[in-house]
Amino acid sequence: MWDDLPAEAGPDHDWLDHEAGPVVRPYTMTGGRARPITGGLHLLTFIEALYSPEADLIHLQPEQRAILSMTHTALTVAEIAARLDLPVGVVRVLIGDLLEASLVTTFESETAIHPPDEHVLQAVIDGLRAL
Numbered sequence: 001m002w003d004d005l006p007a008e009a010g011p012d013h014d015w016l017d018h019e020a021g022p023v024v025r026p027y028t029m030t031g032g033r034a035r036p037i038t039g040g041l042h043l044l045t046f047i048e049a050l051y052s053p054e055a056d057l058i059h060l061q062p063e064q065r066a067i068l069s070m071t072h073t074a075l076t077v078a079e080i081a082a083r084l085d086l087p088v089g090v091v092r093v094l095i096g097d098l099l100e101a102s103l104v105t106t107f108e109s110e111t112a113i114h115p116p117d118e119h120v121l122q123a124v125i126d127g128l129r130a131l
Contacts, residue, residue, distance in 0.1 A: 041092045048074040
């Protein structure tokens with residue numbers, strides 16, 4: 001598939017992996033940012049699209065459009081990262097940009113607000129060890 005690439009796109013170029021094709025580093029998706037503009041995006045924070053027809057989606061990255069399309073029903077940050085196969089930090093930055101543009105909303109799960117107590121977690125660990 002990548003055999004038809006020009007000779008200058010050979011093994012001396014870091015942007016090309018002959019088995020995977022062109023490689024885009026995650027920081028290029030975030031403009032080099034490591035943290036979202038808005039904070040408070042935990043792994044269990046739910047994200048839900050607030051798409052409106054007058055929203056300017058042309059300037060969004062493909063990954064941000066994917067986030068909007070998959071969050072018509074709320075998903076957690078962790079689920080979004082897994083579905084996009086991207087690092088959580090990158091997804092947090094992309095979601096932060098969508099939050100700033102008022103294209104998504106967030107809410108916390110009951111588990112994030114009231115985590116299980118220590119005894120429940122110990123019982124789960126003991127049950128897993130018994131398997």
